[in-house]
Amino acid sequence: MSHDSPPVRRLADWDHDRLGRLAAEHATPLYVVDLDRVAANYERFASAFPDAHVMYAAKAHTGRAVLSKLLETGADIECAAWGELQRAIDAGADPDTLQYTAVNPPDRDLDYATDLAEEHPGLTVTGGARDTFDRLEARGYDGRVAIRINPGIGTGHHEKVATGKDAKFGVPYDEVPELAEELNERFDLVGIHAHAGSGVLHDDLDDHCRAISKVADMGRTVEDRVGGLEFVDFGGGFGVPYREDEEPLDMRVVGEKVRDAVGELEAQIKLEPGRYVVADAELILTEVNTIKETPAATVVGVDASLATLIRPAMFDSYHPIRNLTAPERAAEPVSVGGPCCTSADVFCTDRPIARPEREDLLAIGNAGAYGYELANQFHSQPRPAEVAIEGGETRVVRERETLEDVTRLER
Structure with a gap:
């Protein structure tokens, strides 16, 4: 990782002369993305979690240049819709490394995912409702699945992103052990997944770690019931300071807090930063x-x-x-x-x-x-x-x- 990469980039840190030339050449309004900064942000995050499998959450920015840069940097990609799966593949992702998190998926999404898995059985499909797994089975799918759980704790910068307590997202917490036993007979159950919220900074970090701890507890419960999991995915949610007077997260401290919250877990930890990487x-x-x-x-x-x-x-x-x-x-x-x-x-x-x-x-x-x-x-x-x-x-x-x-x- 570049040693001159600060934990946050402020507007004053950009090259104003270059930006002026870009505006003159390409007109406004104009989006300008620094791909080297994207890579540095990902590497800083990944270095804070050396034992975790860090995947980039594509929904934050699915531009091909961004996805390609992250794949080149060593990231895998997590997708939330069939279009994101296709765009990740177009950017160079190996379909066998992709994870698809289905949220009330339309038929075309499930059709695409199951067709993709026929040729690429490494694809993992995460479902947040019993109905989703029934629909997968009806399509003849019996491959890799994970259960998205609802930890009942929502965190983040706005109520509209506090997904961990929103009934739209994930299987109710208390229903997960029984469903895991059932799905273990019907599919290749490889993990559980949760995402508490987005834009988490210092004030939300303790609540976020409480949610992580609760998900880890469920991971251990499910492991006891079904004989082991490949991974427990704690989602993303780690924020960046939008206001000039906000301090960035110290990712080394965050890494320690998350490891303490997880505790002993045989399954691999997965994390899915999105905002942190590109904002x-x-x-x-x-x-x-x-x-x-x-x-x-x-x-x-x-x-x-x-x-x-x-x-x-x-x-x-x-x-x-x-x-x-x-x-x-x-x-x-x-x-x-x-x-x-x-x-x-x-x-x-x-x-x-x-x-x-x-x-x-x-x-x-x-x-x-x-x-x-x-x-x-x-x-x-x-x-x-x-x-x-x-x-x-x-x-x-x-x-x-x-x-x-x-x-x-x-x-």
């Missing part, structure tokens, strides 16, 4: 087009919107914003919003930023996790281009959509 490796460049002084606020209009980055509207998420054109200007409280006709299209309200002027270039940070993944075409806005930085070079890894792309499937 601070990507930002959005956006240009100021409007400055409006009102009695209530100074409104700064930009060409990015909730179609570019929906997390502030969806999760009330904080993303750092920096004026790259003139960071030395005096900071003034401003509200930054995009061109969508909804009050939800706001990136910040009354936040001190080096006073923007029209045509200034702003950067919106920590956009790598669930940024482009949730980008959309609201207001018929084509999705932005994505440029990758790697080894000092830059290249376009995702073309900017056109209006023709937005409408080409219409009839």
